[in-house]
Amino acid sequence: MADQHDILKKVISHSKEYGFVFQSSEIYDGLSATYDYGQYGSELKNNIKEFWWKAMVQMHENIVGIDSAIFMHPTVWKASGHVDAFNDPLIDNKDSKKRYRADVLLEEHVAKIEGKIQKDVNKGAKKFGADFDETEFRATNPNVQRRQAQIDDLNKRMEQAFSGDDLEAIRDLIIDMEIKCPVSGTANWTEVRQFNLMFGTELGSVSGESATIYLRPETAQGIFVNYLNVQKTGRMKLPFGVAQIGKAFRNEIVARQFIFRMREFEQMEMQYFIQPGTQKEWYSYWKEARMAWHNALGFGSDNYRFHDHIKLAHYADAACDIEFNFPMGFKELEGIHSRTDFDLNAHQEFSGKNLTYFDPEKNERFVPYVIETSIGLDRVFLAVLAASYKEEELNDGTSRVVLRIPPPLAPIKAAIFPLTKKDGLPDKAREIMRLLQFDHSCQYEEKDSIGKRYRRQDAIGTPFCITVDHETLENDTVTIRERDTMQQERVSISKLPELLGESVGMKKLLNFSTTVSK
RNA sequence: GCGAGUGUAGCUCAGGGGUAGAGCAUCACCUUGCCAAGGUGAGGGUCGUGAGUUCGAAUCUCAUCACUCGCUCCA
Numbered sequence: 130m131a132d133q134h135d136i137l138k139k140v141i142s143h144s145k146e147y148g149f150v151f152q153s154s155e156i157y158d159g160l161s162a163t164y165d166y167g168q169y170g171s172e173l174k175n176n177i178k179e180f181w182w183k184a185m186v187q188m189h190e191n192i193v194g195i196d197s198a199i200f201m202h203p204t205v206w207k208a209s210g211h212v213d214a215f216n217d218p219l220i221d222n223k224d225s226k227k228r229y230r231a232d233v234l235l236e237e238h239v240a241k242i243e244g245k246i247q248k249d250v251n252k253g254a255k256k257f258g259a260d261f262d263e264t265e266f267r268a269t270n271p272n273v274q275r276r277q278a279q280i281d282d283l284n285k286r287m288e289q290a291f292s293g294d295d296l297e298a299i300r301d302l303i304i305d306m307e308i309k310c311p312v313s314g315t316a317n318w319t320e321v322r323q324f325n326l327m328f329g330t331e332l333g334s335v336s337g338e339s340a341t342i343y344l345r346p347e348t349a350q351g352i353f354v355n356y357l358n359v360q361k362t363g364r365m366k367l368p369f370g371v372a373q374i375g376k377a378f379r380n381e382i383v384a385r386q387f388i389f390r391m392r393e394f395e396q397m398e399m400q401y402f403i404q405p406g407t408q409k410e411w412y413s414y415w416k417e418a419r420m421a422w423h424n425a426l427g428f429g430s431d432n433y434r435f436h437d438h439i440k441l442a443h444y445a446d447a448a449c450d451i452e453f454n455f456p457m458g459f460k461e462l463e464g465i466h467s468r469t470d471f472d473l474n475a476h477q478e479f480s481g482k483n484l485t486y487f488d489p490e491k492n493e494r495f496v497p498y499v500i501e502t503s504i505g506l507d508r509v510f511l512a513v514l515a516a517s518y519k520e521e522e523l524n525d526g527t528s529r530v531v532l533r534i535p536p537p538l539a540p541i542k543a544a545i546f547p548l549t550k551k552d553g554l555p556d557k558a559r560e561i562m563r564l565l566q567f568d569h570s571c572q573y574e575e576k577d578s579i580g581k582r583y584r585r586q587d588a589i590g591t592p593f594c595i596t597v598d599h600e601t602l603e604n605d606t607v608t609i610r611e612r613d614t615m616q617q618e619r620v621s622i623s624k625l626p627e628l629l630g631e632s633v634g635m636k637k638l639l640n641f642s643t644t645v646s647k
Numbered sequence: 648g649c650g651a652g653u654g655u656a657g658c659u660c661a662g663g664g665g666u667a668g669a670g671c672a673u674c675a676c677c678u679u680g681c682c683a684a685g686g687u688g689a690g691g692g693u694c695g696u697g698a699g700u701u702c703g704a705a706u707c708u709c710a711u712c713a714c715u716c717g718c719u720c721c722a
Contacts, residue, residue: 146658158695158713396722464722505722527683549680580682596681
């Protein structure tokens with residue numbers, strides 16, 4: 130376990146060395162927590178997308194996909210709660226290095242003063258016994274009045290400061306109140322900073338006429354605002370799902386750990402619209418179905434676990450994560466949320482449009498409930514890489530680095546080598562390449578010794594290496610070498626398409642869905 | 648954002664005031680021909696960037712950028 134961290138480092142440098150992930154804008158020293166996917170990375174990423182899309186959309190009659198715009202009407206984010214919930218003024222104590230929400234610090238201070246008042250009231254009650262009149266005591270006791278005035282003043286100033294987004298005034302308040310850090314006990318505070326987790330940009334080219342719009346912090350809202358369009362044009366009946374893969378943007382305070390937490394990331398989300406009252410049933414169905422999807426990759430069920438949320442987000446009545454055993458420990462890979470009718474209700478209210486679903490069987494209208502499955506594509510990518518990366522000691526004393534990527538996800542499905550550069554072997558190999566590349570991404574290589582070429586393909590996770598030798602010219606057979614076992618088999622060229630198709634086809638992964646009940 | 652650490656060739660690193668090194672990788676040619684590291688040769692670095700000190704800075708100082716690890720939150 131001590132070298133778990135080293136594994137992450139190795140995966141990162143392997144990713145760069147073999148063209149999976151590069152730091153963004155690297156020639157300009159990079160851009161913090163932004164990464165680009167390289168020639169093999171983009172293939173792997175596309176294959177993961179395909180696996181998800183097919184498992185969710187193609188394999189479910191009642192789930193369809195959309196591709197909504199990243200830009201959305203600003204009111205969408207008011208309705209969703211993101212404008213309010215993603216706007217925290219934060220302040221750091223320089224001595225303890227602890228970070229606090231400025232508004233929480235002030236509110237706690239108010240509560241503290243109120244506690245003191247209550248203490249005085251209790252004292253008074255004890256002193257005066259049965260004759261005690263709390264209202265009168267509060268109105269007349271000088272201590273209480275002084276403190277109450279303090280609270281009133283503070284509340285007033287807080288309201289002014291927060292409504293005007295006056296960060297300096299908020300800091301002044303904290304200083305004036307002599308609020309101290311509970312950990313260090315000092316009042317050595319930094320500036321108050323506003324961390325808006327949404328990226329804003331300007332829509333409209335004429336200055337002064339533009340409006341601030343946000344880059345979406347989640348793809349889900351694009352589904353919610355289109356739910357009725359899809360339901361009506363697709364003649365969808367409850368329960369039905371709408372899936373989407375797309376970029377989302379969050380201005381994370383701390384974005385790190387390679388591609389695990391980025392400011393620009395890609396989500397694969399599916400919103401499942403259901404009858405109110407059936408959410409428990411569907412929530413547990415999707416928990417099981419999504420876990421089955423992960424397990425289909427074959428990395429071992431020990432590497433996955435559920436983590437139920439105790440404290441729920443403002444929109445959920447149940448929520449859990451599927452966590453994966455990353456090199457840096459178990460971390461969230463996917464979230465499954467029972468979102469109730471919160472989002473659709475909110476959009477109904479803010480838009481003034483009727484978003485109810487008409488149930489012809491029951492002859493009634495209602496706003497559907499929603500179960501959401503939301504998975505981080507970049508995180509699955511990292512999980513696949515981390516779980517696939519193996520350094521192996523071989524029997525002959527040598528070692529190799531191999532990516533045991535599930536074959537349907539592998540960036541390159543087959544590499545074709547002429548054993549030598551002579552005797553027409555390259556031409557024959559090119560011929561096989563042309564035969565296979567209609568269906569699979571293939572690579573042709575004739576440089577270096579055959580062993581070197583095998584190892585290079587191991588390092589990018591290519592499941593099969595096909596070698597053309599002198600016997601090929603005689604009887605049209607080649608050797609095909611399997612990545613994980615390194616075993617070779619002699620097969621005829623005409624068998625290759627079928628053999629590859631079975632092993633690297635997405636069908637192999639998608640078969641899992643039959644194992645989930647309902 | 649704050650604190651600590653790191654930054655020299657594609658990768659891993661050495662050099663700690665006197666003008667740039669090794670191994671691997673890359674490229675060319677030769678050799679071998681089914682599991683990496685055979686021979687010969689070549690290319691590649693304004694030492695993260697910018698200032699300062701100095702006759703002279705990769706080396707000392709400051710700033711800045713990026714990365715790694717902690718502190719919050721999430722996909």
